[in-house]
Structure formats: structure tokens, C-alpha cells
Amino acid sequence: MMTTVQMDSPWKCFSFFLIIFPLIFQLFSVTADTINVTQSIRDGETLVSSGGMFEMGFFSPGNSSNRYMGLWYNNLTVRTIVWVANREIPLTNTDGILRVINPGLLVLLNNTNGSTIWSSNASRSVQNPVAQLLDNGNIVVRDASDENPENFLWQSFDYPTDTYLPGMRFGKNLLTGLETYLLSWRSNDDPSPGEYSFHLDPTGFPQILLKRDESVQFRIGPWNGIRFSGTPNAREDPTYRLVFVMNENEVNYREYALDRSVISRFTISSSGVAQRWTWVDRIQGWVVYMNMPADICDTYGLCGAYGICNIGNSPSCGCLDRFVPRNPGDWVRADWSNGCLNASSGNGCLIWYEDLVDIRSLSTDGQDIYIRMASSEAENYNGSHGKDSELPLFHLSVIMKATDDFSMNNKLGEGGFGPGILEGGQEIAVKRLSKDSMQGLCEFKNEVIFIAKLQHRNLVRLLGFCIQGEENLLIYEYMPNKSLNVILFDQTKNKLLDWQTRFNIINGIARGLLYLHQDSRLRIIHRDLKASNILLDSDMNPKISDFGMARCFGGNETEAKTRRVVGTYGYMSPEYAVDGLFSVKSDVFSFGVLVLEIVSGRRNRGFSHTDNNLNLLGHAWTLYREGRTLDLVDPSLGDSSYFPEVLRSIHVGLLCVQQSPEDRPSMSSVVLMLGNEGAFPKAKQPGFFTERDVLGARSSSSTNAPNSTNEVTITMPEPR
Ligand SMILES: *[C@@H]1O[C@H](CO)[C@@H](O)[C@H](O)[C@H]1NC(C)=O
Ligand SMILES: *[C@@H]1O[C@H](CO)[C@@H](O)[C@H](O)[C@H]1NC(C)=O
Ligand SMILES: *[C@@H]1O[C@H](CO)[C@@H](O)[C@H](O)[C@H]1NC(C)=O
Ligand SMILES: *[C@@H]1O[C@H](CO)[C@@H](O)[C@H](O)[C@H]1NC(C)=O
Ligand SMILES: *[C@@H]1O[C@H](CO)[C@@H](O)[C@H](O)[C@H]1NC(C)=O
Ligand SMILES: *[C@@H]1O[C@H](CO)[C@@H](O)[C@H](O)[C@H]1NC(C)=O
Ligand SMILES: *[C@@H]1O[C@H](CO)[C@@H](O)[C@H](O)[C@H]1NC(C)=O
Ligand SMILES: *[C@@H]1O[C@H](CO)[C@@H](O)[C@H](O)[C@H]1NC(C)=O
Ligand SMILES: *[C@@H]1O[C@H](CO)[C@@H](O)[C@H](O)[C@H]1NC(C)=O
Ligand SMILES: CC(=O)N[C@H]1CO[C@H](CO)[C@@H](O)[C@@H]1O
Numbered sequence: 001m002m003t004t005v006q007m008d009s010p011w012k013c014f015s016f017f018l019i020i021f022p023l024i025f026q027l028f029s030v031t032a033d034t035i036n037v038t039q040s041i042r043d044g045e046t047l048v049s050s051g052g053m054f055e056m057g058f059f060s061p062g063n064s065s066n067r068y069m070g071l072w073y074n075n076l077t078v079r080t081i082v083w084v085a086n087r088e089i090p091l092t093n094t095d096g097i098l099r100v101i102n103p104g105l106l107v108l109l110n111n112t113n114g115s116t117i118w119s120s121n122a123s124r125s126v127q128n129p130v131a132q133l134l135d136n137g138n139i140v141v142r143d144a145s146d147e148n149p150e151n152f153l154w155q156s157f158d159y160p161t162d163t164y165l166p167g168m169r170f171g172k173n174l175l176t177g178l179e180t181y182l183l184s185w186r187s188n189d190d191p192s193p194g195e196y197s198f199h200l201d202p203t204g205f206p207q208i209l210l211k212r213d214e215s216v217q218f219r220i221g222p223w224n225g226i227r228f229s230g231t232p233n234a235r236e237d238p239t240y241r242l243v244f245v246m247n248e249n250e251v252n253y254r255e256y257a258l259d260r261s262v263i264s265r266f267t268i269s270s271s272g273v274a275q276r277w278t279w280v281d282r283i284q285g286w287v288v289y290m291n292m293p294a295d296i297c298d299t300y301g302l303c304g305a306y307g308i309c310n311i312g313n314s315p316s317c318g319c320l321d322r323f324v325p326r327n328p329g330d331w332v333r334a335d336w337s338n339g340c341l342n343a344s345s346g347n348g349c350l351i352w353y354e355d356l357v358d359i360r361s362l363s364t365d366g367q368d369i370y371i372r373m374a375s376s377e378a379e380n381y382n383g384s385h386g387k388d389s390e391l392p393l394f395h396l397s398v399i400m401k402a403t404d405d406f407s408m409n410n411k412l413g414e415g416g417f418g419p420g421i422l423e424g425g426q427e428i429a430v431k432r433l434s435k436d437s438m439q440g441l442c443e444f445k446n447e448v449i450f451i452a453k454l455q456h457r458n459l460v461r462l463l464g465f466c467i468q469g470e471e472n473l474l475i476y477e478y479m480p481n482k483s484l485n486v487i488l489f490d491q492t493k494n495k496l497l498d499w500q501t502r503f504n505i506i507n508g509i510a511r512g513l514l515y516l517h518q519d520s521r522l523r524i525i526h527r528d529l530k531a532s533n534i535l536l537d538s539d540m541n542p543k544i545s546d547f548g549m550a551r552c553f554g555g556n557e558t559e560a561k562t563r564r565v566v567g568t569y570g571y572m573s574p575e576y577a578v579d580g581l582f583s584v585k586s587d588v589f590s591f592g593v594l595v596l597e598i599v600s601g602r603r604n605r606g607f608s609h610t611d612n613n614l615n616l617l618g619h620a621w622t623l624y625r626e627g628r629t630l631d632l633v634d635p636s637l638g639d640s641s642y643f644p645e646v647l648r649s650i651h652v653g654l655l656c657v658q659q660s661p662e663d664r665p666s667m668s669s670v671v672l673m674l675g676n677e678g679a680f681p682k683a684k685q686p687g688f689f690t691e692r693d694v695l696g697a698r699s700s701s702s703t704n705a706p707n708s709t710n711e712v713t714i715t716m717p718e719p720r
């Protein structure tokens with residue numbers, strides 16, 4: 001008993017001292033957020049950011065007695081280090097001193113003998129350097145006399161340690177080569193670089209990699225232009241907004257807190273776990289609300305090549321359909337790393353361009369996998385998997401009944417009928433194909449089955465088809481708000497299209513088109529994108545219609561050249577209209593025309609500016625060059641608060657309609673540009689600059705000059 005009492009009192013005394021100690025320090029701390037060349041921070045003194053959020057000074061991590069210069073939250077009851085300067089070279093006593101020296105360096109010195117322990121660097125020198133701790137946790141060196149306070153010589157946000165703070169740009173500057181990434185601490189007591197790092201890999205479709213030394217442990221993404229694919233827990237949540245910038249200068253990722261009172265951070269632990277934290281006042285502590293890897297299936301390549309991980313299964317690793325374990329013995333021992341082999345039966349073959357690794361099944365946010373296989377193979381595959389991959393074949397009588405014998409009351413544009421109502425109550429639209437557009441029954445059927453597999457929220461859904469006698473019908477879901485042209489070009493109705501709706505339509509079309517262009521190696525080129533082919537659902541979401549049809553019914557053609565140009569005057573790219581050359585970039589051109597039409601509320605076709613005889617494209621480009629871009633905007637869009645988005649859309653539209661296909665962006669860049677700020681290239685002169693260009697191009701090669709009909713069919717001269 002005696003010993004316990006004796007032990008007890010010195011401990012009490014000690015803990016009392018621990019509580020008092022920081023208070024004493026507070027008295028000596030510099031309350032400023034900035035130091036200049038005549039000032040310094042000694043051990044025990046601190047800088048506090050102007051809003052009181054962050055504090056910077058000397059500290060000892062964990063149970064270590066070493067001293068480091070670092071940064072933590074000023075007000076939180078748990079000291080949380082978010083950045084360390086001298087992580088590799090600790091001070092062994094309290095003799096460190098932080099100074100700003102000419103020509104603009106922040107340095108940590110050994111005050112006993114004046115040697116430099118740590119230093120920032122700078123690419124230029126300035127007259128009056130100061131170091132400032134900003135309220136977002138960024139330590140910056142700048143020139144006190146610089147009028148632009150953001151013109152930093154150096155910033156700690158470029159060189160984070162193991163913590164991402166909101167506002168930081170995480171990624172790579174492609175001009176300077178500077179990479180901003182996270183590097184774990186060695187242990188709680190030691191901030192020197194540990195084994196784990198967290199990088200944004202900018203090659204191809206950017207993805208975020210968690211590495212242990214050089215080996216990938218876990219992957220977020222890839223970024224598909226909209227979100228990180230395959231990583232449901234890496235999506236925006238109500239606390240932050242995510243900005244992804246990708247252009248020729250930089251590829252980076254940035255988060256902004258939506259509510260400044262929410263304190264959050266993202267770290268990479270010394271044991272290799274990436275974690276998103278948020279401070280909870282009620283419990284006066286940090287809560288981890290996201291862990292990555294979250295489970296064993298997140299382990300990179302766990303199931304090997306052609307393996308697939310499903311956390312609901314035991315064991316979690318399995319093989320892709322039609323594949324078997326390469327080495328069943330290993331699988332029994334829970335070693336899946338050798339993956340799977342195809343169990344090809346010899347009556348067909350699967351072509352793979354590279355090993356497929358790191359596949360898992362997800363209930364949300366997954367990406368469909370499309371596998372190109374021989375049609376004989378596909379038929380076998382259908383047979384063994386029942387109805388789910390088969391498209392319903394409708395009986396003609398059902399369609400006749402639903403559309404009231406193709407009644408003219410139900411006519412929807414050329415060859416279209418709707419709404420028809422099936423017996424179950426489902427509303428349908430029916431497209432009746434003329435028989436001279438057919439390539440043959442078998443091809444039609446294959447094409448239809450193929451198109452049915454293209455599913456995207458911005459493509460009209462094909463519900464079934466009907467081949468009977470002379471009739472070849474396609475049955476689609478019915479879109480209650482008809483097509484975009486009906487509302488966009490109507491002076492009264494277009495008031496219903498506010499900017500948010502228009503921008504949503506632009507983005508939706510872009511995503512639908514991206515899906516067509518990129519989803520499969522077949523590269524579906526729409527070839528007839530126009531306002532009347534954009535249908536609107538009950539929530540005004542756009543859905544592209546008539547996709548794939550051009551590819552199917554375009555006649556005898558190769559990928560690159562066609563004798564019959566099927567398209568619509570006003571939307572056709574010059575190389576397509578004049579030379580019959582088509583590519584994904586001809587769709588990009590049509591998309592650009594659509595964007596300019598949506599922003600201006602004017603048709604490209606038939607638009608002719610009174611002063612200069614320019615068409616809509618020429619007019620838009622002229623305004624853009626004269627810095628009057630906003631003059632293009634539909635006057636019924638009154639609210640100026642969206643102008644940054646409007647300007648961005650016009651800029652993207654103009655990039656898409658450039659004369660040369662090589663200059664036009666791909667749809668993946670378009671999706672990125674629409675969603676992000678950033679420096680875009682200047683738009684060059686559009687193709688079909690004036691109305692005359694179009695007419696000239698048309699009369700030189702057409703045998704069938706259209707007057708007021710919308711469709712154009714140009715027959716190219718026979719190649720010799
Ligand atoms: C540094 O800051 C102090 C306090 O604001 C000021 O008195 C001093 O003149 C400054 N020195 C220089 C070189 O700017
Ligand atoms: C930090 O605490 C101080 C003193 O209690 C308070 O004045 C200040 O507003 C707080 N700052 C933040 C960012 O919470
Ligand atoms: C310090 O060491 C003790 C005993 O080894 C341990 O229980 C404690 O968690 C350590 N503290 C930190 C912050 O690492
Ligand atoms: C600082 O300098 C003194 C004197 O040379 C030396 O004893 C001490 O180890 C130095 N500290 C560091 C961290 O280099
Ligand atoms: C200061 O002390 C450290 C550690 O002893 C030594 O490495 C360094 O060379 C010394 N620097 C100067 C300028 O004496
Ligand atoms: C600053 O230092 C980092 C790390 O040593 C280096 O990668 C970078 O190129 C340096 N920057 C300049 C401007 O010297
Ligand atoms: C699958 O098997 C076929 C036929 O044996 C072979 O040609 C092909 O390369 C195999 N594919 C893979 C991915 O192993
Ligand atoms: C398509 O064109 C090629 C080359 O001109 C010709 O050999 C082939 O028979 C044509 N096919 C059809 C279906 O017209
Ligand atoms: C278009 O031109 C054709 C032949 O030149 C003519 O028969 C037709 O009536 C014209 N259509 C319209 C709507 O003017
Ligand atoms: C769409 C398709 O080709 N389905 C075929 C799947 O296999 C069964 C049985 O062989 C055929 O009857 C279907 O036509």
C-alpha cells in the first residue's frame with residue numbers, strides 16, 4: 001500500500017506539470033502569422049495563422065525526444081501534426097531556429113553552430129521575402145512587396161508529408177515535373193520517410209496509386225472524366241467538392257471543404273492505410289470515415305490475371321467466366337497470385353490485348369467490361385446464359401396494336417411513331433426502317449443485338465426489334481419531352497431551358513458520345529448527331545438516339561471513307577461532307593455545333609449574321625476573338641452567375657468545330673474540359689466558317705442539293 005501512495009503523488013505532480021507547460025509556452029509565442037528576415041521562431045515560439053486554424057513550431061513526435069519543425073491544428077484538443085519540415089534530420093536539442101533569409105528561403109538552422117538543417121528552395125530571388133502561415137495550413141514564402149499575394153516562391157502544399165489538406169493540388173505539374181504526393185511516416189515516433197506513398201499517376205487515364213516502395217498495393221480509379229471508377233468510397237460526399245484538372249500543363253486533383261467549419265484531412269499511415277478523417281467536436285476527437293484499402297478485394301491484383309474478387313464470396317477470389325485457376329493447388333492454399341487461365345474449348349478464341357488484373361465486382365460505381373469475341377462464340381454464350389443477354393423480338397401484331405396501325409396521329413418525325421402503349425402499359429417509340437437501307441437480315445439482327453448491349457443513361461434504350469415480312473422495326477423507350485430541337489429553337493418554349501438544364505444536356509450528350517466512342521474497340525461513330533437526335537426524358541436528361549444505325553446502314557464502307565455521306569447539313573464536318581472521311585472527330589465537330597446551338601438558342605443551319613454573312617460557327621468564333629463571347633448567349637438566359645460555365649462551354653464548342661480534325665479534342669478531353677477549370681488551348685478558325693463555305697462544299701460534290709429538307713445525302717464520285 002505504501003509503495004502505491006508513494007508512486008501516486010509524483011505522477012500527479014508530473015501530469016499537473018504537463019497541463020501547465022503548454023500554457024507557459026503560449027505566453028512566449030509569436031502571435032503573428034508572418035516572419036520577415038529580421039524575425040525568427042525559436043523552440044517554444046510559434047506562428048499562428050490569421051484565422052487561428054493552424055499553428056507552426058517545434059514539436060516532439062510520439063515518445064521521441066527529437067525536435068522537429070512542424071504544423072498542427074491550433075485549436076484541437078488532440079495535437080495532430082499535418083506537416084514536418086526537417087523530417088529526415090531531427091534536432092536533438094531545443095537549439096533549432098526558423099528564419100527567412102535572402103533571397104527568399106525559409107531555413108531551419110542549428111543555432112549552436114549555424115548549420116542548415118532544412119531549407120525550402122526557390123527558382124527566383126526577391127527583395128523582401130517573408131514566410132506566412134495561411135489559414136488553410138499552407139506555409140508560403142513570398143515577396144512582401146509583391147502586389148499579388150498568391151505569387152509564391154515556395155509553398156508547403158507542394159511538398160506535403162503524409163497528410164493531404166483541402167485546397168492542396170495533388171498530382172503533377174507537367175511543365176516543371178514537380179510531383180506532389182504523400183509519403184508515410186516511418187512510425188508514430190519518427191516522421192522520416194516510411195515505406196508507403198500515395199501518387200497520382202498521370203499517364204493514360206489518371207489513377208491514384210498506393211505503393212509500398214515501388215510495388216502497387218492499391219489503386220483508386222482510373223478517373224473516367226466524371227469520377228473515380230471502381231472506387232465507390234472515393235466519390236464526393238456532402239463535405240467536399242472535388243476538382244480534377246487535366247491539361248497539357250498539369251494533371252491534378254483538389255478537394256475543397258464545402259463547409260469551412262468541417263475539419264478534415266486525408267493521410268497515409270505508416271502501415272499503408274489511406275484514411276479520410278474528420279474532427280468531431282462532440283467527442284473531441286478524430287473519426288476515420290474512410291479506409292483504403294477497405295477490404296481484401298482492394299488489394300491490387302490479389303486474384304491474379306483474369307481473376308475477379310468478390311468480397312461476398314468465400315474465398316473472395318474467383319475466375320472470370322470461362323476461366324479456371326491456372327494452378328488449382330495454389331488456390332487451395334489461398335494463393336491466388338497466379339490467376340486464371342482461359343478454358344477455351346477450341347471452337348473459338350478470345351483475344352486479349354493485355355492481361356486483365358485487379359478486377360472486382362461492385363454493386364455501385366463499377367464500369368462494365370465489354371469483351372469482343374467471335375460471333376460463333378457469342379451465340380454459344382447466349383445459349384448457355386438464358387434470356388438475359390437476348391433482345392426481345394416483338395411480333396408485328398403487337399406493334400401494330402400499340403401504335404394504332406402506325407397511325408399518323410402518332411407520328412414522331414421521319415419513320416418514327418410514338419408513344420405506343422404495350423399491353424403492360426409501357427410507353428414505346430417505334431422506328432420503322434425503310435427496306436432499301438437494310439444490309440441484310442442477319443447483319444441487321446447482329447447489329448441490333450450489339451446495340452442493345454450499349455447501355456448508358458445518355459443513350460436511348462433499345463427495348464426490342466421486329467422483323468416480319470417487309471417490316472424492320474426498332475422499339476425504343478418513349479421520351480415524353482420529345483427531341484431537343486422542338487424546344488430549343490422555339491422562341492417561347494426555350495424559356496423553359498434555363499442554364500442548368502442546358503449545361504446538363506451538354507454534359508449528358510458529351511458522356512453519351514464518349515461512351516459510344518470509347519466503350520468498345522469497335523468505336524461507334526454516330527455520324528448524325530443533331531438536335532433532333534437528342535431526346536429528352538421526363539427530367540430533361542438528354543439521350544442520344546439513332547446511334548449505331550449509321551454504322552449499320554451506311555452502305556459499303558470502310559472505317560475511313562464512305563461513298564455515301566449520311567448526315568445532316570449544318571452538323572457535318574468539312575472532311576466528312578467534302579471528302580467522305582469520317583472518324584470520331586466528325587462526331588466531335590457535330591457535338592461542337594450542338595453546343596453552340598444550345599448556348600445561343602440558334603440553329604447553325606440557316607443562321608446568317610446580317611452584318612458579316614457568317615454562319616453560327618463563324619459568328620461565334622468572331623465574337624470569341626473579339627472578346628465578346630457572351631454576346632452569343634441566348635438572351636433568354638438572364639442569370640449571369642453561370643457565365644464561367646457558359647464561357648467554358650462556348651470555348652469547348654469552338655475547339656470541337658475547328659477546321660482540322662487533329663485539332664479537335666477527343667470526347668474524353670471534352671468531358672474533362674466541361675467539368676473543370678483550367679487553361680484550354682485557343683480555338684482556331686472553325687470549319688465551314690461562312691454559309692458560302694458550306695454551299696460551296698456541297699455543290700461541288702453533291703448531286704442532290706437539298707433545299708428546306710433537313711436530311712442530306714451526298715453521293716461521292718466513284719474513286720478511280
Ligand atoms: C519585419 O517586421 C517587423 C514587425 O512587423 C518590422 O518592424 C520590420 O521593419 C520588418 N523588417 C523588414 C526588413 O521588413
Ligand atoms: C480558436 O480558439 C480561439 C480561442 O478560443 C478562438 O478565438 C478562435 O476563434 C478559434 N479558432 C478556430 C479556427 O476555431
Ligand atoms: C509511448 O510509449 C508507450 C509505452 O511504450 C505507449 O504505450 C504509448 O502509446 C506511446 N505513445 C505514443 C504517442 O506513441
Ligand atoms: C548542432 O550543432 C552542435 C554544435 O556543433 C552539435 O553538437 C549538434 O549535434 C548539432 N545538432 C544537429 C541536429 O546537427
Ligand atoms: C554543425 O554541427 C554539425 C553536427 O555536429 C556538423 O555536422 C556541421 O558540420 C556543423 N556545422 C558548422 C557550420 O560547423
Ligand atoms: C526544390 O526541391 C525539390 C526537392 O529537393 C526539387 O525536387 C525541386 O526541383 C526544387 N525546386 C527548385 C525550384 O529548385
Ligand atoms: C485462351 O486460349 C486460346 C486458345 O487456346 C489462346 O489462343 C489464347 O491466347 C488464350 N488467351 C489467354 C488470355 O490466355
Ligand atoms: C463492297 O466494296 C468492295 C470493294 O469495292 C466489293 O468487293 C464488295 O463486293 C462490296 N460489297 C457490297 C456488299 O457491296
Ligand atoms: C426542293 O427541291 C425539289 C427539287 O429541286 C422540289 O421538287 C421540292 O419541292 C423542293 N422542296 C421544297 C420544300 O421547297
Ligand atoms: C441472340 C442469339 O443469338 N441468341 C441465340 C442463343 O442461343 C440459342 C440456342 O442456341 C439460339 O436459339 C438463340 O438465337
Ligand SMILES: CC(=O)N[C@H]1CO[C@H](CO)[C@@H](O)[C@@H]1O
Pocket residue numbers: 480481496537538539540
Ligand atoms: C420542359 C418540359 O416540357 N418538361 C416536361 C417534360 O416531361 C414531363 C413529364 O412528361 C413534364 O412534366 C414536363 O413539363
